[in-house]
Amino acid sequence: MAKTGISPTRSEDYPGWYQQIVRSADLAENSPVRGCMVIKPWGYALWENMQRVLDEMFKETGHENAYFPLLIPKSFLEKEAEHVEGFAKECAVVTHHRLEPGPDGGLVPAGKLEEPLIIRPTSETIVGYMFAKWIESYRDLPLKINQWCNVVRWEMRVRLFLRTAEFLWQEGHTAHATKDEALDETRLMLDVYAKFAEEYMAMPVVKGEKTEGERFPGADMTLSIEAMMQDRKALQAGTSHFLGQNFSKAQDIKYQNADGGESYAWTTSWGVSTRLVGALIMTHSDDDGLVLPPRLAPKHVVICPVVRKEEERAKVMEYCESLAKELADVQYDGKRIAVLVDDSDKRGGEKKWYHIKRGVPIRLEVGPRDIENDSLFVGRRDQPKSFGMPRTEFVERVSEILEEMQQGLFDKALKLRVDNTQQVNSFEEFKSFFAEKNAAKQEFHGGFAECYFVDCPEMDAMLVPLKVTPRCTPVDQDVEPGICIFTGKPTQTRGIFAKSY
RNA sequence: CGGGGUGUAGCGCAGUCUGGCUAGCGCACCUGGUUUGGGACCAGGGGGUCGAAGGUUCGAAUCCUUUCACCCCGACCA
Structure with a gap:
């Protein structure tokens, strides 16, 4: 595993x-x-x-x-x-x-x-x-x-x-x-x-x-x-x-x-x-740690020098510093790219995990072999596998990659919400939507229920045992007549109901 | 504030029931060495008086009393 x-x-x-x-x-x-x-x-x-x-x-x-x-x-x-x-x-x-x-x-x-x-x-x-x-x-x-x-x-x-x-x-x-x-x-x-x-x-x-x-x-x-x-x-x-x-x-x-x-x-x-x-x-965030959307990440790119022998150090560091400088001149979201050269003496694997857990969007590993080929080993926080890429191509594309990651995060989050949002038309259906199918993991059940409702004390009372609350009545909704699933009264209002923080 | 639980090294824990050598283990940390394209290995080392106070006892992390803090479940909430 x-x-x-x-x-x-x-x-x-x-x-x-x-x-x-x-x-x-x-x-x-x-x-x-x-x-x-x-x-x-x-x-x-x-x-x-x-x-x-x-x-x-x-x-x-x-x-x-x-x-x-x-x-x-x-x-x-x-x-x-x-x-x-x-x-x-x-x-x-x-x-x-x-x-x-x-x-x-x-x-x-x-x-x-x-x-x-x-x-x-x-x-x-x-x-x-x-x-x-x-x-x-x-x-x-x-x-x-x-x-x-x-x-x-x-x-x-x-x-x-x-x-x-x-x-x-x-x-x-x-x-x-x-x-x-x-x-x-x-x-x-x-x-x-x-x-x-x-x-x-x-x-x-x-x-x-x-x-x-x-x-x-x-x-x-x-x-x-x-x-x-x-x-x-x-x-x-x-x-x-x-x-x-x-x-x-x-x-x-x-x-x-x-x-x-x-x-x-x-x-x-x-x-x-x-x-x-x-x-x-x-x-x-995922099971490996924090995931930061590039637009808010304190650092966009971390460069990890790979130094195997002391005599290589100067050369590798020099290359990394020049790369960092070149990247910092690239614009992303209207600003310079924020680059960190991590020259701490952590070992390779430990250093990699350190930055994964902190959610840095892009990791670059640079060793003698890469320098020789003028290429980089690129790790994206949104992808499990690292890959090689020529330095010039990376510098050209880095801004685009960050934007792609930003969009990818949004799309994934939106999909989760869409997949877990359901129209609910009766109180029975509502209860089962939020039912605890598995007591140990009750928080993973349910999602957003969209229902017709009339805001009244009776509804609040019915929601209490379910630990569900009305989150909001979405703005810009189509006005169509419906029936309140709690009271049976006619209404035009639809709301989002969910368990909440 | 009600119900349940837990406090032992930075983190995670064992030891507590049945009191007894110098309070232990893993990770982390420090030193030296071997390593190094992936969360290293070997050796050595530092750090705790067991949440706090009081009591019982020859002797308390362990038993008793009081108290504090934290966690989970409720009520409250950005």
Whole structure:
């Protein structure tokens, strides 16, 4: 049996496999504080690439970056009723501002704060407070702000990248004069996320609207992109909220319009987080390790010099350096190709596996024999077998190969989703679609079920025992009448249902 | 917060039931050598006081009490 880079494999133990990917690709590890993670250089480089692309997209759509503080007065969170209920129970609270030596030698909190501060779980309240000050007239609108920051949500159960107590994200906050404009913004940012997911992460997504039960606390409408992971579960990868006038009324975000009257602004918020790294892992990685889509890979090509005798070293290294330089002048996706010459003294096989596990798209092995023929031994992360190729041909084609890999990853992920998405027309069929045929591998059953439904408490109650949730009502669907599979009521709405992260 | 489980070297584990030599093994790490187009081999070596505190005992990783942390299953969630 072929030895896999990762153990356990996906089919043996999917959650265990996920953890091993994170560890053996050197992406992150747990910190001494429960629920918090240390993101290691390779993982952070990946996040930086995501940030860079998204940041450009936000700026192209007219947003500006700003920064709001980490600490928020407790009273701010109390202003919007639903918002309170949604976030209060997972807030970390700062109650003191000083430590003093205690009686037993340790330090004890002293200097109790008049008003407790909460560590932001999201920044609607503090941003809204500032928006209220900044917005006076319709001429100040629209106001379109984004911030890159960390937030804290005290989750009960955590998994690296997918759900951590502290996570990195961006949160966009905008205020508009009209409802339609705010709705357009909400949809626009969802499109931005979908484009990023599909074109950069090579991760196909379904764009849709959340049901009432799944909506962001305080929003009138929540849109999301949903992706299918390799275990057929759904992962919410990005959200865009239309907040109506809920927050502007709670926070007094008013403006004077052209005819002198006063109106409340319409606001939106939208965000994606380091969870995207988890999504990337579960979309593309295999039993040998991480697989990175070339457009986001911190390094596109790694060159591994093969040195058998010391006297060959100088010659081989020189050749590798010149090759690296030549490759770095090639453009891929509008940038220079990122090349690494790995001259660490690992042995050949070990070095190869190291880069396979980290998901580097292309490995080149260069030894005296290759130098003589002016050819390269090429290993693609998406193909099991390496092959030889003349150097000039490789340099010419490398950009094309990377693009082919990018597209290949998308196609494969899309096929998985299409193969595991089914129209379901009755509740019986629905139950068997999600039935646990094999208790040990229940996560591999089911997928996305597309059904007619009416959003109501009865449906929610029927879904609970199945551990299935409505993921979204896809946008752009054909409107045709149907029957709700839960209640039998007539409806025109079709939704995607799945087990989810 | 409820149910179950686990804490012994960086990682993975044995030893605990039935207390007893210097706490062991694999991988990783360090040194030397032989190797090198594929996750090497041989030899030598460093590192743990057994999650923590208290107790029983001549003697505790092992028994008792308390406590903390982590994992899995629920409720919650980007």
